[in-house]
Amino acid sequence: ETGVTQTPRHLVxxxxxxxxxxxxxxxxxxxxxxYKQSAKKPLELMFVYNFKEQTENNSVPSRFxxxxxxxxxLFLHLHTLQPEDSALYLCASSQDGQFQETQYFGPGTRLLVx
Amino acid sequence: AQTVTQSQPExxxxxxxxxxxxxxxxxxxxDYYLFWYKxxxxxQMILVIRQEAYKQQNATENRFSVNxxxxxxxxxxxxxxxxxxxxxxxxxxxxxxYGQNFVFGPGTRLSVxP
Numbered sequence: 001e002t003g004v005t006q007t008p009r010h011l012v013x014x015x016x017x018x019x020x021x022x023x024x025x026x027x028x029x030x031x032x033x034x035y036k037q038s039a040k041k042p043l044e045l046m047f048v049y050n051f052k053e054q055t056e057n058n059s060v061p062s063r064f065x066x067x068x069x070x071x072x073x074l075f076l077h078l079h080t081l082q083p084e085d086s087a088l089y090l091c092a093s094s095q096d097g098q099f100q101e102t103q104y105f106g107p108g109t110r111l112l113v114x
Numbered sequence: 115a116q117t118v119t120q121s122q123p124e125x126x127x128x129x130x131x132x133x134x135x136x137x138x139x140x141x142x143x144x145d146y147y148l149f150w151y152k153x154x155x156x157x158q159m160i161l162v163i164r165q166e167a168y169k170q171q172n173a174t175e176n177r178f179s180v181n182x183x184x185x186x187x188x189x190x191x192x193x194x195x196x197x198x199x200x201x202x203x204x205x206x207x208x209x210x211x212y213g214q215n216f217v218f219g220p221g222t223r224l225s226v227x228p
Contacts, residue, residue: 033216042118043205043218058215090159102149103216105159 003027004106006091012112013081021076021109023091030095032074033103034066037088049074081113116141118208118219126225127196134181135191135222137206145211148182148189153221154202162204165189167211193224201226 003026034046049068065077092103127133150162165173181190206219
């Protein structure tokens with residue numbers, strides 16, 4: 001169904017834990033994105049990477065730390081999160097620089113912070 | 115900053131009927147892209163249709179078409195011959211031609227009644 005995969009699909013963590021979300025795209029794209037989707041709120045763009053370089057950081061708290069080792073992989077490192085960080089975290093990729101500006105989304109990681 | 119508004123939190127349509135979802139946006143730019151994404155329950159977000167702002171012709175994809183009114187900053191989605199599988203959250207999104215920041219609307223939940 002998708003060229004964008006995310007692991008884990010579900011994650012429960014305490015506020016003192018450290019965990020990482022992983023995203024992998026198999027589409028040959030050069031741009032990758034992290035979004036936060038909370039109930040009753042619009043999708044919030046968190047980070048954008050283009051050719052492994054971070055190009056957007058929309059005022060995201062430092063307890064979220066992205067990493068993009070190559071154009072196919074994107075991580076979101078989590079530490080000392082708060083309960084309000086519970087949400088669905090979506091990864092997406094696109095082929096930036098061409099007219100194919102469409103983003104392709106992964107299935108998301110549903111995160112619960114206790 | 116750009117904003118995207120979807121004034122209908124929920125809509126319903128009878129199977130085989132036609133429904134129109136509304137979207138308005140605010141921008142000072144003249145060159146941009148607009149998208150409609152569909153997110154079925156517990157499934158991935160997928161692209162429904164996209165429109166380049168410089169194109170006057172409305173985009174169509176099978177049963178899906180848009181009414182793009184650039185001067186009014188309106189971008190509505192029409193679904194013809196609605197099917198049960200069309201039930202989902204529908205998000206309108208804006209993407210500037212000058213950056214990688216996608217802005218999403220809050221979504222419209224569409225129910226299809228048999």
